[in-house]
Amino acid sequence: MERSYSSLRNLRPSPLFLLVLWIFAQSPNALASSARRSPVESSLQQQSAAAQSTQETTPLELGKPVERELSGGQKHIYQLALTEGQYANLTIEQRGIDVSVRLSGADGKLIAEFDSESRNQGPENIEFVAAAAGTYKLEVTPTAKGASANRYEVRLSEARAATERDRSLFEALKFFAEAASLYRAMKYADALLPAERAAQIFEQTLGAQSQDFARALNYVAHVHLANKDYAKAEPLYLRALEIRERVSGAQHPDVAASCHAIANFYNTQREAAKAKPFIQRALTIREKLLDSNHLHTGQTLFSYASILFNLQEYAPAEELYLRAISVLEKAVGDDEPRFSAALHGLGYLYDTTGDFIKAEQIYQRELASREKAKGKDSLEAAYALNYIARTHFLQGDYDKAEAFYQRTFDIYRNKNDESGTLIALGNLALIHHARGDYERAETVYKQLVERREKAATPNQGQIAHDLLNLGVINNDKGDYASAEQYLTRSLAIVEAILKGTLLERMQANIFSGLAFTNIGKGDYATAEQLCRRALTIYEKIYGPNHLYIAVVLRYLGRIAYLKGELAGAVPFYRRALAISEKSQGVNNPNLPDTLKSLADIYAARGETAQALEFQGRANVLGEYHLTLSLATGSERQKLIYLAASASNINRNVTFNLRYAPTDHRAAEMALTTVLRRKGRVLDAMTDTL
CATH class of the missing domain: 2.60.120.380 (Jelly Rolls)
Structure with missing residues (x-):
């Protein structure tokens, strides 16, 4: 599930900062440890190689x-x-x-x-x-x-x-084992034939109402699901459940296994509402029959949490994720893919609801788990690093985000993982964009689109995201015609290939970008309509207090301001400010734009004291981030940041002269800004010498 993020600068409809971070678009190998586990109830469970043994x-x-x-x-x-x-x-x-x-x-x-x-x-x-x-x-x-x-x-x-019957059943068992081995190796197409042969032998030898035949049917359905042959998987899952209920009764572990498998199937089809009653039934049976810390109980809790997450029932999903993590840690240990995946699910829930501090803490636990299992330079570690970087990025800590994205890039490049390398390059380009280096970011995204379009099988989803980011960059440059072309192309792709919540998220991201484009073009009616569409989707998916909602609220505030509706603009900006402070912290680099906008509105209304309060807060934050940039940034980054800070000096002087020419606080604020910038320039020059 991909994300967008933006901030609107001050008086003119200037830079949009709607940045898409890659989430589930990782390479298949990076996801293998969590996304492609062996089937839930497989009778061929693979044991941990770390188990200590009694040797006699x-x-x-x-x-x-x-x-x-x-x-x-x-x-x-x-x-x-x-x-x-x-x-x-x-x-x-x-x-x-x-x-x-x-x-x-x-x-x-x-x-x-x-x-x-x-x-x-x-x-x-x-x-x-x-x-x-x-x-x-x-x-x-x-x-x-x-x-x-x-x-x-x-x-x-x-x-x-051995009798002929014995030999037949053992032959079926060997086919079953072969299918499981191929499945674990992610050779899903090759796994189908031995899985089907096992089912055929069980049916011929034991009959169509046997437990072994039902188990084999369920496994064949797993393989069809892995091969994305959904039409064949569903009836086999349902038939296996029917046999198990008839043969074993409604409260048997095999029935729970079938219910769990069917729930997972519907959840992968974005039909979480259909999945919910099946997973509830599976959990009820397993909690009744199994130990509270049993592996299957933990897996069921994890699946249930994922289903509730997809239904946007975040509070109960959080509770189930926490229970699943506790159970799985006891059942399989803290270095096993299923434990790592449960941690990731909880981290992503916090990520989705805007609690980036908690998300980062959980992602760090996930990273430790994956590194313990596979090593610090593994693709599994890169997967977790990408999400840690994301939380820092969304909190505005670009230096930390860049460090984690760079580690991710290095791993993918060293592993010759082309897909992961391209994704990591795109995420590093987000940092360039965030720091105002639009030309460098645009160059990277154009190269990414070109390389992906030339691939043997172009990944249209990734191309759509690159086009979205190119649209955002051109919005920030003020090239609204180019921005509109990129965003429209991106929208056409996602509406052709996505559905459900994934489609809605991308639509909201693109609507938000197009809203900014239309603000820049002066078409406020269209911009407001697009904002309302994006806001409806974001509130449906994330609730009322997510940072993406703050972005759209700033746009709505901007539209009201440009239409001369000053009183109407204030509630939008104030709500955006509250959301941004809560989700990103009081020092995030996107707050100054909102603070400046509020300062302008209050100044235009003649409320000088309020205006000075917001402008003063904006100056303090701007100085804080300028100091960070000059301390840690490259020479190119320092020059970009100093150039951007020049506009803040002009703004403070103009603010003093236009709105408060006799107010000593305004004059002091303007003078302080000038002196601070001179000091920063001298510091930067000294560092360069």
Whole structure:
């Protein structure tokens, strides 16, 4: 979900600063760890490689069950000697702990993983046929990393010559394992055939009303979803649910798994309202049957939170994200993709509602999780760094934002990730734009559009965002004709390829940009209409107090001012000021424009004291950011900032002469501004020598 951000400068309809930050348009590899996890209820759960093991190996013999205690971080290893073609049936009776089992062959290669029973009580059955004579190994681990110590029993229930039925079912299991392996490798097209073969064998061998066939159908639906074949996925999900309800009853873990999968399917289709009753049912079943800190409970909480987020039910979504994070940290640890993804969801919620301080704190936790799992220079780390940069950017701390964006760029470039590199370049261009270096920012965005259009498969969504930013830059330059062309092209693209909330967000961003264009052209009626359309969308998505709403309110205030409606302009600017101070902080670099606008309005109304108060606040903030820029910026950035500050001197002198020629406070303010700027110029020259 992409964002826009803008600030309107003072008296004339001058620079628009509507900057789009890349969010979910990361490269596929960067998102793989969170966006493409293995299916929710897959019976082939992949265990963490970090688990510590208990190294002794225990032989299994017919009629000699073994009971042991197991806790999080431990691994028990068993071995079983079989002859070629021999069938083995093992049962693990779970007595307070949910376990997963990995079966390896005589050659040491993984054959399959088992976790069909998700509860802490009940049997986990393992059936297989020995392809060759030798010793087979079973590794038993807790499903949850933080599982407390509890007992289980493992026994060899049967060992005999395999029948044709045994061989068929084991063949299906191997196809299932192959499909899961390909799925985890993101080879979704290749995963389809073995998944379908497994389902066919289960149906032929066990019938169309068996649990194994229903599980296989659900998995085939997962693969269709990953391949974006939505029309084929939906009926399979629903059919699997129907079979499971009939065979196992309405309160079975398999039914919860189907409900969860269907909810996720509808949520990916932007049909969160249809998803909600399914996820509620899944959570109800799992909270009743499973431990409160079970992995599946945590995953369900996370999915439920995501659905509520998409329904703009932010308060209950926040509560569920927090619960999911707590459960998943206990279940899988703080270095696992599902935990990282839950953190990201919560951070993005705070981001969306304008609480950038909280968002940055959560994104930092996400970064620590991803770095712990994959390393500081991984694509996963770059994904989190991009969001941290965004929070600093939206708070006006361009130096910190630039540092994080640069780290993101370096990772993508070093990994030869073309898509990520282009996105990072665009985000660095946002910094140039924010600092007033419009020519440099425009050059970058033109290059991005050209490179993307020449790609074998052009990413139209990214092109639309680049065009939007080019429109914004040309608005800031006062080239409204070019701005309108870029923005209109961007609107045509997004209306052709997007739908739902994603489309509405982009439409609002573009409407906001076009509103500024029309202010510059003097078409206030069209500008106001566009502002109202953008405001309606923003308030629907973000609520009444988001910074994007402050942007549109400033435009509406500007329109009222230019129409001579001074009394009508004040409420817009005051509301924009309150929102901006709350969401970005009292020192953000976009406040001076709003403060100056209020100063002008009060001065025009003859309310000199109010005017001086707002102008004085604007001067203090301007001086603060000038000091920062001269201390940390490049020579080019210093010159740009000093040139921009010259207009503030002219403004203060003019303000004194026009509105308060006899007011000593106004004269002192103008003189202080002049002297401060001279001092800053000398400081900058000294640093250069």
